[in-house]
Amino acid sequence: MQKVQLFITCLTEQFYPGVLKKMVGILEKLDVEPVFPENQTCCGQPFFNSGFQSEARKMASAWLKTFGRSDLPVVSPSGSCVDMVHHHYPELFSAGSAEHTLAVDLAGRTFELTDFLVNQLKVVDVGASYPHKVTYHASCHQLRGLGLKSEPKQLLRAVRGLELVDLPEEDVCCGFGGVFSVVYPEVSRSMMENKVKNIQRSGAEAVVACDAGCLMNIGGGLNKAGSPIKALHIIDILAEKGGDR
Amino acid sequence: MKTSASNPVIENVRRSLGRQPGQATPARPPILPARQPGDQEAELDLLLKEINAVAGVAQRMDPTRLEAALADLVQSQNVRRACLWQTPFIQELQLTALLQRLGVEIIPAQAEKHVLATCDLGVTEVDFALPQTGTLALLSAPEKPRTVSLVPRVHLAVLRPQALGADLHQVFAEASRQPYLIFITGPSRTSDIELTLTIGVHGPQGLYVWAFA
Amino acid sequence: MSETPSYIEFAEYSEHVPTNIPAAVQQATARFLGNRQLRIGEMPQWEELRQAASDIRLHTLLNLDSYLEKLEQQVTQAGGTVHWAEDAEAARQIVLGLARQHNVKTAVKVKSMATEEINLNHAFEQAGIEAIETDLGEFIIQLAGMGPSHIIVPAVHMKKEEIAQLFQEKLGVDAPPDPIKLTAIARTALREKFLNAEMGISGANFLVAETGTLVIVTNEGNGRMCTTLPDLHVAVVGIDKVVPDWESLTVLLKLLARSATGQKITTYTSFMTGPRRQEGESGPKEFHLVMLDNGRSKILQDPVGRDVLKCIRCGCCLNVCPVYKNVGGYAYGWFISGPIGAIFSPQVLGTEAARELPFASSLCGACVDVCPVKIPITQILLHLRRRVVEGDSIAPASAAPMVRSGAKLGALAFGVPWLYKLGTQLLPVLMAPLAKAGWIKALPAPANRWTRVRPFPAFAGGFRQWWHRRKK
Numbered sequence: 001m002q003k004v005q006l007f008i009t010c011l012t013e014q015f016y017p018g019v020l021k022k023m024v025g026i027l028e029k030l031d032v033e034p035v036f037p038e039n040q041t042c043c044g045q046p047f048f049n050s051g052f053q054s055e056a057r058k059m060a061s062a063w064l065k066t067f068g069r070s071d072l073p074v075v076s077p078s079g080s081c082v083d084m085v086h087h088h089y090p091e092l093f094s095a096g097s098a099e100h101t102l103a104v105d106l107a108g109r110t111f112e113l114t115d116f117l118v119n120q121l122k123v124v125d126v127g128a129s130y131p132h133k134v135t136y137h138a139s140c141h142q143l144r145g146l147g148l149k150s151e152p153k154q155l156l157r158a159v160r161g162l163e164l165v166d167l168p169e170e171d172v173c174c175g176f177g178g179v180f181s182v183v184y185p186e187v188s189r190s191m192m193e194n195k196v197k198n199i200q201r202s203g204a205e206a207v208v209a210c211d212a213g214c215l216m217n218i219g220g221g222l223n224k225a226g227s228p229i230k231a232l233h234i235i236d237i238l239a240e241k242g243g244d245r
Numbered sequence: 246m247k248t249s250a251s252n253p254v255i256e257n258v259r260r261s262l263g264r265q266p267g268q269a270t271p272a273r274p275p276i277l278p279a280r281q282p283g284d285q286e287a288e289l290d291l292l293l294k295e296i297n298a299v300a301g302v303a304q305r306m307d308p309t310r311l312e313a314a315l316a317d318l319v320q321s322q323n324v325r326r327a328c329l330w331q332t333p334f335i336q337e338l339q340l341t342a343l344l345q346r347l348g349v350e351i352i353p354a355q356a357e358k359h360v361l362a363t364c365d366l367g368v369t370e371v372d373f374a375l376p377q378t379g380t381l382a383l384l385s386a387p388e389k390p391r392t393v394s395l396v397p398r399v400h401l402a403v404l405r406p407q408a409l410g411a412d413l414h415q416v417f418a419e420a421s422r423q424p425y426l427i428f429i430t431g432p433s434r435t436s437d438i439e440l441t442l443t444i445g446v447h448g449p450q451g452l453y454v455w456a457f458a
Numbered sequence: 459m460s461e462t463p464s465y466i467e468f469a470e471y472s473e474h475v476p477t478n479i480p481a482a483v484q485q486a487t488a489r490f491l492g493n494r495q496l497r498i499g500e501m502p503q504w505e506e507l508r509q510a511a512s513d514i515r516l517h518t519l520l521n522l523d524s525y526l527e528k529l530e531q532q533v534t535q536a537g538g539t540v541h542w543a544e545d546a547e548a549a550r551q552i553v554l555g556l557a558r559q560h561n562v563k564t565a566v567k568v569k570s571m572a573t574e575e576i577n578l579n580h581a582f583e584q585a586g587i588e589a590i591e592t593d594l595g596e597f598i599i600q601l602a603g604m605g606p607s608h609i610i611v612p613a614v615h616m617k618k619e620e621i622a623q624l625f626q627e628k629l630g631v632d633a634p635p636d637p638i639k640l641t642a643i644a645r646t647a648l649r650e651k652f653l654n655a656e657m658g659i660s661g662a663n664f665l666v667a668e669t670g671t672l673v674i675v676t677n678e679g680n681g682r683m684c685t686t687l688p689d690l691h692v693a694v695v696g697i698d699k700v701v702p703d704w705e706s707l708t709v710l711l712k713l714l715a716r717s718a719t720g721q722k723i724t725t726y727t728s729f730m731t732g733p734r735r736q737e738g739e740s741g742p743k744e745f746h747l748v749m750l751d752n753g754r755s756k757i758l759q760d761p762v763g764r765d766v767l768k769c770i771r772c773g774c775c776l777n778v779c780p781v782y783k784n785v786g787g788y789a790y791g792w793f794i795s796g797p798i799g800a801i802f803s804p805q806v807l808g809t810e811a812a813r814e815l816p817f818a819s820s821l822c823g824a825c826v827d828v829c830p831v832k833i834p835i836t837q838i839l840l841h842l843r844r845r846v847v848e849g850d851s852i853a854p855a856s857a858a859p860m861v862r863s864g865a866k867l868g869a870l871a872f873g874v875p876w877l878y879k880l881g882t883q884l885l886p887v888l889m890a891p892l893a894k895a896g897w898i899k900a901l902p903a904p905a906n907r908w909t910r911v912r913p914f915p916a917f918a919g920g921f922r923q924w925w926h927r928r929k930k
Contacts, residue, residue, distance in 0.1 A: 008921060010872065013882060017921040024925075036925050041878040047869060049821060051843030051857075055869035062873060144823035173780045177820025182907040184818065187472050189911040190480065190784035191820070220912030223897055254542040254697065257755035259523040270521040273702045274513035276709050277506060299725070355738055358687055359653055378722045390740040395682050413711065417704040421669055424536065424735050428727035433679040437595035437611055439618050440486055441637035446594060446645055447652070448679020448726060 002121075003033045005067055007076035007085075007110065010042035011212035012233075019212075022239035023077050023113060026126055030117075034075070039066045045084040048092075050179045057092045061099060064089070067110075068102045073120070074110040077235055079142030079211050080178075082112040087145060112142065114151040114210060114234060124158045129241040131161025135204035137195065137218065138171045139211040152210055152234055159237060167207070168198045174209075176217040188217075196221045199229060206230040208237060280377070282411035288376045289406065289456055295379025296454050299431030300444050303379075306403075306455035312343055314455070318366075319347045322399050322451060327366035328352045330389045334370055334405060338457075344368075354390050367397035367449070371404040373416045378430055381454065382416050385425035394429060400449040402429075404456040461577050462546065466791030466803065468814040479607060479786035482615040486608055487777040493720020494774070494828075501716070510709045512832035515768035518700055519758065525667040525700045526749070532670025536732025538745040543694075546576035549750050553578060553659065553692055556746055557587050560690050562656040566648075568674060568681045569593035570661025571609070571771060572694045572750055574793035575806075578659070589659065592648050592680035594641060601628045607787040609773040609795065610718055615786065648680070658684035658742065662695040663770070664710065665747075668703035671731045672747070675714065675724040682726055691733070691742035696750050698767035710770060713830035717772040753806040760852055762841045766801045768831040775825035775835060781818055790815065797825040801838045809846050810856045816842035885917040893917075 004027065008020050027034050044059030063085075067074050076082050086107045093100035117123050134156060142148050156164050175181065175191025182188075195218060199207045207222075207229060209215050219231035259266065282288055289305070296303035306314060318324065327349050329341055341351055344366075352364050369389065373382035381402055385391045394400050410416045420426045433448030444450060498504050518525055530540045543549035557565060565582065567573065567589055579600070582589035591600040595613040599606060601624050606612030613621070618635040625633035625643055633643055660681065664673040672693055674681040685691050701707060715721040734741035758764050776782045776796030787795035791812070792803050800819060804812035816839050825835045841850075847862065849855035855862070871877055892898045893916035901909045908914055 010878075013921055014885070014917055014919060015915040017918050017924070020921045021924060036922075038922075039875045041875055042872040044869075044873070046872075047865060049840065049843070050865065051816075051840070051845075051847035052862075052865040052869070053844045054848060055865055055873075059869065059873045140820070140822040140824075144827060171824075173820045173822035173824070175780070175820060177822070180817065180820040181911075182904070184469065184472050184781075185907045185911050186475070187781055187784050187818075188820075190475075191780050192912065194780070194784075216915050217912070220897065220914065224912045252542055253544055254749060254751045254755060255523050255526050257544075257751065258526065258697070258758060261755050261758035262520060262523065264521075264523055266523075268524070270524045271517070273706065274510065274517050276510055276514070276705050277503060295722075358740075362649070362653055380723060385739065385741065387736055387738040391682070391686050392740040395679065395686060413708040414705070417708065420729070421666075421671075421704040424731045425741065426729040427682065428723065428729075430723050430725050433725055434677050435594045435641060436489075437593075437598070437613055438616075438621060438637035438640055440489055440611070440614065441618075443638050443641040446641055446678035446680070447592065447648060447683050 001031055001033050003035055003072050004075045004116070005070060005072050006034045006036045007040065007067065007074045007081065009076055009078040009081045009212065011216065012077050015216060016212055016233060019077055019233045019235045023235050026235065026238055027075070030121060030123060030126065032121070035070070035072065037066045037069070043081045043084045045081060046178050048084065048088055053092065060089050060092050060103070064099060064102050064106060067106055074106065075113055075116045076110065077113050077210070077233065079112045079139050079146055079148065080213060082110055083141040083145030085110045112146055112148060112210065114155055115146065115148050118151040118154055124154045126155070126158070126238050128238045129160040130237050132205045133163045133165055133203060134206050134208055134237065135165050135167040135199060135202040136170060137167060137174060137199070137207055137209045137214060139209050139214045140173050142210050143171055152208070155234065155238060156208065159240070162237070165202050165204050167202050167204070169194070174214050174217050176213040178213060181217060192217055192221045196225055196227070200227060204229060206232050208232050208234050210234050279414040280412040282409070285406055285409065288409050292374050292376040292379055292409065293454070293456060295376065296431065296452070299379055300434065301379065301431045301452040301454055303454035303456065306457055308338065308457070311338060315343050316347055318401065318453060319344070319349055322365065324349055324365040324399065326350045326352055326364045327368060328354045328356065328361055328364045328393050328397065329368040330354060330370055330393055332370045332389065335368065335403060338403065340368055354393050355387065358392060358396070361392050361396050364397040366399045366401060367393040367395070368401045368403070369394045371402050371408045371454070373410045373420065374404055374408045375410055375412065375416060377412065381429045382420065383427050383429065384420065384423050391425060391427060394427065395448055398449060399451040399453065400432070401453045401455070404454060406456070406458065461580065463791045463807065464811060466807070466812045466814055468789050468791065468818045471789040472785050475785050475789065479615050479788070480784050483608060483786045484783050486611050486614045487783055490610070490719050490777050494716055495720070497716040497720050497722060507709055507713055508830055508832055511713055511830055512768065514701065514706045514709060515831045516765070518702055519698065519764060519767050522697065522700065522758065525702060526697060528667040529665055529670055529700055532667065533732065533747055536670050537735070538670065538732045538747055541746060541748045542751070543748055544751050546752050549576045549694055549748050549752070550578060550581040552748050553694060554581055554585055556690065556692055557582070557585070557657055560656055562587055562690070564588040564590065564651060564655045565657040565659050566590050566592050566651050566655040566684045566688065568658070568660040568676065568684045569596050570659070570694060571793055572661045572696050573659060575752065576694065576750065578694065590648070590651050592652070592684060593676070594644055594678060597644055597648065598624065605788060606793070609771065609776060609787070652683040652687050655688045657690045657692065658688040660685055660691070660693045662693055662699055663714065664707060665695055665700045666704055666707065667700050669731055671729050673707065674728045674730070675726065677725040679726055682728055685728060685730060686741055689743045691744070692746045692748065694748045694750055696752070696754060698754050714770055714772055717774040717828070717830040757805050763801070763805050763838055763852070765833050766798070766805060766838060768833050769798055769802070770831055772830055774828045774830065778824040778828050780822065780824070781820065790818070797835045801835060801842060804842050809842065809853050813846045813856045816846060879922065882919045882922070886919045889917045
């Protein structure tokens with residue numbers, strides 16, 4: 001049986017623990033045994049993106065130590081965190097150093113969940129059923145950082161009964177941007193409201209994303225707008241009726 | 246002329262790059278290969294189509310229809326004064342005489358700019374033409390002033406097939422040592438006011454291109 | 459507005475964006491992007507062109523000294539004069555000096571970002587010499603006393619009624635609110651200036667080192683007017699605008715208009731080498747090229763930041779940027795806005811003056827995807843954020859020490875496992891009173907910066923406990 005290390009990410013842990021539990025269920029259903037390195041905290045992305053590269057480096061070191069103990073691949077429900085590991089971790093350490101080597105090694109075996117399912121396990125149908133109209137928001141790091149353009153939609157299209165409708169401006173940033181949302185709240189507001197309008201225009205009952213940050217922002221925005229449209233993580237859908245143990 | 250030894254800007258650049266005076270420069274990275282042209286008729290068709298797509302008025306022409314076409318142009322564009330390049334081809338077409346016969350006053354192309362500005366029509370030949378973008382390329386010389394294709398309200402350009410070039414590489418190979426080259430693609434335009442397209446700003450308001458065999 | 463700012467207040471501006479700006483800007487950008495998509499569809503070699511352009515631009519920057527020398531040699535040989543301006547003041551003095559020397563009463567200007575960068579118009583105004591913008595959009599905002607809201611269509615935020623009124627007031631003519639008629643009014647007004655001006659001032663889109671050739675692109679023909687009719691032509695150009703040879707232009711010219719407005723090519727592209735060669739030819743008698751440094755040579759030291767100098771000023775990054783499209787050009791505080799402005803201004807003005815700009819981005823990366831010369835904009839933004847809060851070899855930190863301490867504390871809370879786990883367990887309990895149906899509507903400052911826009915999700919946690927229970 002294949003084993004993977006779970007990289008649960010700070011935001012998903014704080015705000016969407018249900019997503020993590022469902023992710024465990026989906027992996028086990030696919031004969032993948034998750035292990036959970038206890039010492040993980042945060043990958044350091046919020047610090048890195050704010051310019052605090054020294055702090056981010058310390059957190060990256062800790063992350064590498066935690067996940068580097070094993071040579072199992074790492075799987076995570078967050079595109080932006082995986083992008084941090086892939087693209088920025090190697091940059092934080094001098095070429096030739098042991099940490100740099102470890103960073104490159106881990107970058108090569110850390111996968112965002114949809115990438116893991118579709119490209120590693122070669123699975124598109126996880127046996128889920130969700131007979132609703134759903135639209136997909138392409139998170140920036142998922143799309144541009146990791147280049148995962150089709151994988152989430154491939155998974156959604158295989159869900160029984162699910163009708164995938166187009167989201168106008170699907171690849172335009174929702175306005176979260178991590179610290180950006182609190183550094184320039186009014187600009188973040190304009191971007192979020194634009195995203196919410198587009199979601200409402202799509203006619204969907206739910207909007208799906210692969211990143212907790214986007215979901216916090218979009219979900220909050222939909223709530224504020226009094227909209228009944230749900231903001232779900234793709235794992236929520238993949239775990240529906242038969243996708244979960 | 247300041248030598249670079251006394252040139253603080255170049256010195257600063259050198260220092261920033263960690264380079265020495267006279268240090269060799271590697272070859273410039275490669276560019277994309279040239280385009281292979283289609284057959285001449287197809288190229289001409291493409292050129293005319295592209296010019297028309299940018300609000301130019303381009304058509305094939307032959308000397309037998311020339312006088313009527315000129316009469317039409319003079320009338321529809323209200324041409325009272327014109328200036329012309331005097332190239333062998335333009336002389337061969339007898340454009341000056343034809344325009345005079347139509348009652349158009351001919352101003353010498355080398356006239357002072359204020360006088361040239363009273364011209365309604367400027368007539369030039371085309372030195373090179375780029376079919377893919379509908380671009381006319383004109384050189385400059387005392388008998389072919391740049392002002393003729395710029396100042397008058399209407400620009401008429403006559404084209405011979407030998408002007409057709411395949412692409413920028415070809416045109417640049419021939420024109421890069423010239424002191425002046427202008428690419429003209431359609432009449433002048435702007436969308437600066439509420440994104441509303443307006444043809445005819447500072448350059449000519451009308452561009453006519455007549456392609457001869 | 460193009461005065462060199464001492465501090466750029468993006469935050470302040472972003473809190474009070476005038477309502478007409480986003481709509482106008484979004485209309486323009488949507489048009490340009492739509493057309494650009496059509497053009498890209500016609501160009502199967504688009505990605506190869508971008509890579510070639512990026513390589514050529516970087517190559518030029520890394521060997522800039524020798525290309526600048528070649529350029530100077532060629533321009534001089536062609537009968538032009540090259541001047542070197544280390545900073546904006548030096549450039550202004552050179553251009554003013556030439557104007558005075560030639561008894562210039564009126565200068566006509568082609569749109570040139572370099573001249574906005576050095577605030578040339580203001581210097582001319584002070585010297586009592588008329589310097590008229592001739593690009594229609596620039597002409598309009600000059601009359602209105604405003605700065606540009608977009609690099610390519612600077613007056614896009616103004617309605618035709620406003621422009622009509624402006625023309626009525628400032629030009630003393632009957633001006634109907636009709637774009638075609640307003641353009642005709644501008645054409646007539648400016649024609650007189652073109653014909654009588656003693657001096658034409660321009661920038662350049664490219665400078666070809668191989669032959670000393672200036673390349674200028676316009677749609678209106680004002681570029682040709684300003685550089686053909688007056689006897690004196692002065693061009694102010696950043697040293698980063700050099701390209702090695704004409705062959706390089708075969709790549710760059712295919713990308714520029716398509717990236718900027720979605721046209722295949724602009725109406726006019728002028729290639730000018732020196733003043734006119736013979737009597738009886740048209741064109742300027744005298745040509746002066748002012749090469750502007752103004753911080754660019756220093757930027758070359760920075761292996762990450764210097765990619766900003768590859769820019770060919772197409773404006774495409776503005777067109778895709780959701781931040782720019784919601785605030786417009788003024789928010790960026792200087793002549794250059796959008797993503798390129800956010801990485802240019804802090805490097806030229808310094809991170810002290812422009813420290814709000816590197817953060818004026820959600821790092822979405824849309825700009826990186828479209829930049830025709832592949833500037834790694836998000837990479838440079840992160841690099842500059844670090845310069846602001848931590849400092850680096852180029853500049854010390856400009857963020858308040860308190861910010862640094864805050865980050866250290868945050869790193870402890872997030873980074874030390876037992877502290878983090880404790881937080882994860884405590885927060886749901888502590889925050890429970892504030893949460894209703896999974897959302898917290900209001901939080902105290904500074905967290906209210908989130909909740910003033912939308913509710914915050916309730917803290918949940920509990921995964922680790924769940925995981926442990928399963929193991930049993």
